[in-house]
Amino acid sequence: MSDEDNDRYRAPALDKGLDILELLAGVDGGLTQAEIAKRLGRSPNEFYRMLDRLVRRGYVTRIDGDRFSLTLKLFGLAQLHAPPRRLASFAVPVMRELAEASRQANQLVVFDRGNPVVIAQQEAPGYWGISIRVGSRIGLFDTGSGHVLLAFRAPPERARMIAEHLGDGDADGRVTPEFLARLDLIRARGYETMPSAQTAGVVNLSAPVLGADGTAIAALTVPYITLINAPTAPDIAATTRLVVEATARLSDMTGAGFTSEDAP
The missing domain is CATH 1.10.10.10 (Winged helix-like DNA-binding domain superfamily/Winged helix DNA-binding domain)
Structure with missing residues (x-):
């Protein structure tokens, strides 16, 4: 032309x-x-x-x-394109193996236009498990996935995520020194474990899927429940290790092809 x-x-x-x-x-x-x-x-x-x-x-x-x-809106729009679908395709076999090994359900979550969003879900192999529908938008401050997505982002990105989540709301009541210290702890140990703020008796076990730049592009979470009728199922400590191992595999698989620019 x-x-x-x-x-x-x-x-x-x-x-x-x-x-x-x-x-x-x-x-x-x-x-x-x-x-x-x-x-x-x-x-x-x-x-x-x-x-x-x-x-x-x-x-x-x-x-x-x-x-x-x-804001992160452009990153959110990018989530409608190939990267999340490609990430989910990488993740599904690993998520299936995690469900079999842990006897628990699990889900893959990314940050999209102000909220963590479930982009893949794996059912528990037995009768019992906590499932969240694909496409569900969940909390940023009160979920293990939200904590992990914030913990493994640089401070400026973290601030933009929080601002987009809150909109015109006041962050002062949420972003306390104690909350920031918790994010530092999550980053240092490599995972989050916390009681569910939505369902009694559930403990969220979450770890990051990291891109090539060390930034979280997703969080993998097991909503852990104690299976009384399955005494040989892994306990919470063993399940946490399984989650961390699964995210390490996914990080190795995606790290060469994903950076924080592929994440929302």
């Missing part, structure tokens, strides 16, 4: 919006409207309406009052 054809089919407003998104994608800490204009060589007034629309549509958020930063 010639330069003349390129000019004929230009869409200035779209170009302006894409310029903003591409610029913010390479900046930590966000930029003010004036800084965006300066870097793009334009007048600040040219970007007021565009920034307003990007904020209203959820692609950009305001931080510290006058700075603009990307």
Whole structure:
């Protein structure tokens, strides 16, 4: 296509919006409207309406009052494309083996547009198990999967995930020093174990599937229940080891082909 054809089919407003998104994608800490204009060589007034629309549509958020930063919405949209399907296809055989070895159900979870979302589910092999439907959106602060997804993200990404989850809500009541210390502990030991906040008698055992850059692209979780009628089933400590081993295998399988850019 010639330069003349390129000019004929230009869409200035779209170009302006894409310029903003591409610029913010390479900046930590966000930029003010004036800084965006300066870097793009334009007048600040040219970007007021565009920034307003990007904020209203959820692609950009305001931080510290006058700075603009990307949300994770673009990553969430990417989850509708090949990476999550490819990840699930890698994971299903490992999840099946985990269910057989542990006698428990398990699920694979990614972060998508403000919430952890179940993208694959493996039933328990026996009569009893806790199942969550594929596509279910679960809590970020009160689930093992949510904790793991936060723990294995860099602080700026973690902050964006929390902001997107809360929307206009106040994070102060959730993001306490104790909560951040728990995330540090999870990262140090490599997994989370916590009583379910939704179902009595269930303990969530969660570990990260890591991309090539060491960032969590997914969490694998066993909602562990004590099987009284299956005395030879692995106990909670043994099941935790099985979960960690399964995620290590998945990390090896996906690490060469996935990075945090493939995750939401």
